[in-house]
Amino acid sequence: MSKDLLRFATAGSVDDGKSTLVGRLLYDTKSVLADQIEAVQRASVDKGLSTPDLSLLVDGLRAEREQGITIDVAYRYFSTPTREFVLADTPGHVQYTRNTVTGASTAELAVLLVDARHGIVEQTRRHATVLALLRVPRVVLAINKIDLVGYDEETLQTIAKEFGALARSLGFADDAVQTIPVSALVGDNVVDRSPHTSWYEGPTLLEHLESVPVVGPEVAKPFRMPVQYVIRPRRADARSADAPRWGELHDYRGYAGQVAAGVVRPGDAVTVLPEGRATTVTHVDTADGPLDSAGAGRSVTIRLADDIDISRGDMLVATGSEPTVTTEIAATLCWLGDRPLRPGARLLLKHGTRTTPVMVGAPEARLDTETLTEVPAETLELNDIGRVTVRTADALPVDEYADVRATGSFLLIDPPSGNTVAAGLIGTPLALS
Incomplete structure (x- = not known):
């Protein structure tokens, strides 16, 4: 029987213990091979540690191990009897907010760890603001290292209250945020319930991950x-014995x-956009045969009732x-480039399967992540979030990001280097409060 799949990410400040938390999840759900555990145990002994350093299960790059921080996005796959998971462990250092x-x-x-x-x-x-702008529907506030504050309930309540006010100002509903006190190092409330937090009546982290709705x-x-x-x-293609007759293949489009x-x-x-020709779906095909329906995330081949000139980059809606x-898009940019945005810059915009040249206007405003208000801006630096207007060479069919994430987002690419320099969210306001 197939199981549900949940895609989730970690976020938080540097040294908050994200890699250790991910390592603990993998370790306690028995998603780690024996030789990996042995390697971590040996490395931990070499570092003079009395307990295994589970962050080593995630921080695989040599530079990460040397600096003691996560640099790249590490994707991990694990499962439980209830559900399958794809986890993106993201860096906490401000330099890698992108x-x-x-x-x-x-x-x-x-x-989100604190x-x-x-x-x-x-x-x-800053990370909470990014999550709100990206319309991530649910957030877990994992208050980590509770063993270092003596499992104090008042400390948890104070942090939870402050984050609750922040989350509401960013537009998160109260039922979209779950606060869980954890200790990734010793495993409190990660997979197993902690005997030290009798005052906490909520789920463990894994229990929550296994129970939240996954229908996007x-x-x-x-x-x-x-x-x-x-x-x-x-x-x-018609030479195999089980292939349809060539006449049927010849008519296939x-x-x-x-x-x-x-x-x-x-x-x-x-x-069919951007041309605007209307038609009707006749078949929804896959390599395993036709489907009665296909939802978001499913890769399919669609056949249409009319012979229309369609090519890569067009969109069926x-x-x-x-x-x-x-050809003119008002958007919020998360600037990812090492060099600042130059007003009037000519870049490439990738939207869906289409890539087109664009010109980026001067920033209209920048988001102050401390006050969550717009401030004037002449340019955008690394990790800045700002509002701009982008003019495209080709007409694009776009949605508001708040309405449809997939078709309301785009990437900006530097043509000479091929590097992605910005992620764009169409129509998303900067002032979230």
Whole structure:
């Protein structure tokens, strides 16, 4: 029987214990091979530690081990009898805030760690703001290192109250935030309930991860599918004994891609954008055979009733719920480039499966992550979040990011180097309070 899949990310300030928490999850769910555990135990002994340093299960890069910080986004896969998980362990150092954008962009939940000794710090606020801008639907506030404050209930309540006010100002509903006191080092309330927190009646971290809903909001949105490839079988494909007759293959024309939002079924009315031609879905195919329906995240090949000129970069959308087709996009940029944004910069914009040249206007404002208000800005530096207008060479079908995450987001790429310099969120306001 197939199990649900939950995609979640970790975030938080440097040294809050994210890598140790991830290592603890993997260790206590028995998702680590014996030779990996032995290697960690040997390395821990060499470091003079009496207990295994579980962060070594995650910080795999040599530079990470030397500096004692997470640099790259580490994707981990594990499962329990209840559910499968894809975890993105993101860096906590301010220099690598941009990697948090990468890890959280596809997450259905984020685990935001704070050190019980320090409480909410500037990087906590910055990461919470990024999670809100990216519309991550659920957040776990994991108050870590509670053993170092004597498992004090008052400390937990003070931090939880402060974060609750911050979360509400960012637009999170009260039921979207779960506070859990943990000690990643000794395992309190991570997988097993701690005997030291009798005053805490909520779930352990794993219990919460196993119980939250996993049906993404994109399934309930209008149908969207960027076309990745047009399939026209070659004559050689008909040589196998179980292949259809060549006449049937010759007439086959399918449009392959991943459903970005909504659900598609045979008989649905769809429109091809940006051209605007309307037609009807006749078949939804996969390598395993036809489907009665396909939802967001499913890769399929769609056949249409009419012979329309469609190519990579076009988008199939639900007729009657079409996105806006435009060459001018007002958006919020999370600036990821090492060099500041130069007003008037000519870059490449990747939206869905289409890449087009663009010109980026001067920033209209920048988000002050401390006050959560807009402030004037002449440029955007690394990790800045600002509001700009982007003009595209080709017309693009776009949604508001608040409505459809997949088609309301884009990347900006530096043409000479090919580096991604910004993540764009269409129509997202800066002032979240």
